[in-house]
Amino acid sequence: MPEPKVVTACVLLIGDEILSGRTQDANLAFLAQALGQAGIRVVEARVIPDREDAIVRAVNACRSQVDYVFTTGGIGPTHDDITAAAIARAFGLPLHRHAEAMRRLQRQYDPADLNPARLRMADMPLGAELIDNPVSQAPGFRIGNVFVLPGVPRILQAMVGGLLARLEGGRPLLTRTVAAFATEGSIAEALATVQAHHPEVSIGSYPFVRDNRLGTALVARSTDPLRLDAAVTDIAIIVRAIGVEPVVEP
Amino acid sequence: MPEPKVVTACVLLIGDEILSGRTQDANLAFLAQALGQAGIRVVEARVIPDREDAIVRAVNACRSQVDYVFTTGGIGPTHDDITAAAIARAFGLPLHRHAEAMRRLQRQYDPADLNPARLRMADMPLGAELIDNPVSQAPGFRIGNVFVLPGVPRILQAMVGGLLARLEGGRPLLTRTVAAFATEGSIAEALATVQAHHPEVSIGSYPFVRDNRLGTALVARSTDPLRLDAAVTDIAIIVRAIGVEPVVEP
Numbered sequence: 001m002p003e004p005k006v007v008t009a010c011v012l013l014i015g016d017e018i019l020s021g022r023t024q025d026a027n028l029a030f031l032a033q034a035l036g037q038a039g040i041r042v043v044e045a046r047v048i049p050d051r052e053d054a055i056v057r058a059v060n061a062c063r064s065q066v067d068y069v070f071t072t073g074g075i076g077p078t079h080d081d082i083t084a085a086a087i088a089r090a091f092g093l094p095l096h097r098h099a100e101a102m103r104r105l106q107r108q109y110d111p112a113d114l115n116p117a118r119l120r121m122a123d124m125p126l127g128a129e130l131i132d133n134p135v136s137q138a139p140g141f142r143i144g145n146v147f148v149l150p151g152v153p154r155i156l157q158a159m160v161g162g163l164l165a166r167l168e169g170g171r172p173l174l175t176r177t178v179a180a181f182a183t184e185g186s187i188a189e190a191l192a193t194v195q196a197h198h199p200e201v202s203i204g205s206y207p208f209v210r211d212n213r214l215g216t217a218l219v220a221r222s223t224d225p226l227r228l229d230a231a232v233t234d235i236a237i238i239v240r241a242i243g244v245e246p247v248v249e250p
Numbered sequence: 251m252p253e254p255k256v257v258t259a260c261v262l263l264i265g266d267e268i269l270s271g272r273t274q275d276a277n278l279a280f281l282a283q284a285l286g287q288a289g290i291r292v293v294e295a296r297v298i299p300d301r302e303d304a305i306v307r308a309v310n311a312c313r314s315q316v317d318y319v320f321t322t323g324g325i326g327p328t329h330d331d332i333t334a335a336a337i338a339r340a341f342g343l344p345l346h347r348h349a350e351a352m353r354r355l356q357r358q359y360d361p362a363d364l365n366p367a368r369l370r371m372a373d374m375p376l377g378a379e380l381i382d383n384p385v386s387q388a389p390g391f392r393i394g395n396v397f398v399l400p401g402v403p404r405i406l407q408a409m410v411g412g413l414l415a416r417l418e419g420g421r422p423l424l425t426r427t428v429a430a431f432a433t434e435g436s437i438a439e440a441l442a443t444v445q446a447h448h449p450e451v452s453i454g455s456y457p458f459v460r461d462n463r464l465g466t467a468l469v470a471r472s473t474d475p476l477r478l479d480a481a482v483t484d485i486a487i488i489v490r491a492i493g494v495e496p497v498v499e500p
Contacts, residue, residue: 015454016452017469018282019291020286020292020471021282021286025279028271028275029268029273029274036270036271041269042269043269043304044296046294046297054293076434077434077435078434078437078438078441078455079455080453113435115436115438117439175270185326185363186363188365189367191328195329195330221266
């Protein structure tokens with residue numbers, strides 16, 4: 001049986017406000033989970049400033065390496081919204097006012113309010129396909145394998161819902177967690193042995209504090225449910241072997 | 251008067267758990283704010299998986315481009331903690347058990363508990379300098395312009411406090427915000443004019459919802475307090491010109 005294809009993605013978070021620490025990004029975690037469930041694995045993310053050369057460089061570095069690139073931010077009406085122009089330059093395409101995007105803006109705004117700044121939200125690389133925005137009409141777009149989304153989490157989340165059905169994913173990555181009130185160091189050697197016995201399962205170890213007690217979450221990930229179960233069983237066994245009751249999360 | 255030097259940094263967040271969406275990163279926002287106050291500007295961040303080749307590639311891509319690189323994650327005792335080995339490979343240096351790091355682990359653990367897995371936390375590239383860990387002893391390290399920190403936010407934050415005094419920063423980037431209950435599109439054109447008049451000030455526009463009302467935060471950033479004040483005054487004037495009372499945050 002051939003190995004199922006792993007479908008990969010890179011997420012580019014565009015915005016000075018994330019790099020300055022003013023805004024806590026929430027889009028990466030959302031996209032990673034939503035894409036993961038659709039069988040698309042986020043293998044890298046970058047946070048880049050509102051600078052055209054930085055966006056061009058990151059888009060071109062990533063789009064040849066992965067199946068899909070998702071960008072967030074920089075598609076509003078203000079002068080610092082330069083994502084569309086930067087993506088056009090990255091693809092060597094002219095920036096062009098998209099007729100259907102303009103019609104949607106015309107439906108959303110009174111003619112007096114549809115000023116040149118708002119009309120810029122219809123400017124996209126020539127040949128771009130719209131991504132529907134059920135919240136505020138101003139659409140995102142796809143060009144090549146790059147999907148351009150807004151930065152406002154509520155709007156991004158609404159747009160991704162409609163988008164996922166159109167993307168081809170691989171087998172979703174399944175995750176199961178064994179929690180143990182044990183320190184990482186007390187279980188690390190046995191865990192390395194379990195990892196070596198289950199090379200098709202990726203096992204991660206993450207310390208936590210709960211009810212003032214130190215614990216470790218042992219997280220197994222695989223596209224194969226049977227191999228995942230086998231690794232989870234072995235993890236539970238090594239936890240019990242050091243005298244701790246494992247909690248296998250469903 | 252010569253322009254003050256801008257001191258730049260790149261942050262590398264290492265960990266499959268961030269790329270899968272399991273863990274919401276909090277370290278970038280903390281580092282960006284702490285470094286910003288010390289006059290060090292984060293100009294890029296990347297989230298990369300627990301894979302040696304990915305870490306080597308990202309470290310070598312970033313360390314030649316910026317003054318400082320900060321990594322978070324992957325320096326614990328388990329098999330998925332591979333940051334130290336990857337950094338050694340990125341620098342072409344042997345991985346080496348650091349004598350003083352080992353002494354600190356010996357002070358922290360009973361001899362019976364200081365197993366091979368925990369001793370791995372003393373393995374660093376040859377020539378690394380320790381970064382003190384006031385919480386759990388296991389130190390981070392510096393090699394060249396790369397600073398290797400843990401992923402657990404509480405420990406990272408304690409370590410950064412002691413570290414900042416040793417770093418040379420530039421002039422801190424100052425930030426002031428004008429909040430307005432106005433949509434971005436209603437103010438975008440006038441704001442672009444203000445930005446054009448104040449090229450040394452970077453002005454960003456960020457929509458928000460407060461008390462069920464749409465608003466826009468207009469954020470001005472500069473290393474020069476006088477230029478910053480001048481831009482903030484102009485921003486307040488254009489907000490008032492559309493009949494909205496600006497709230498200038500202190």
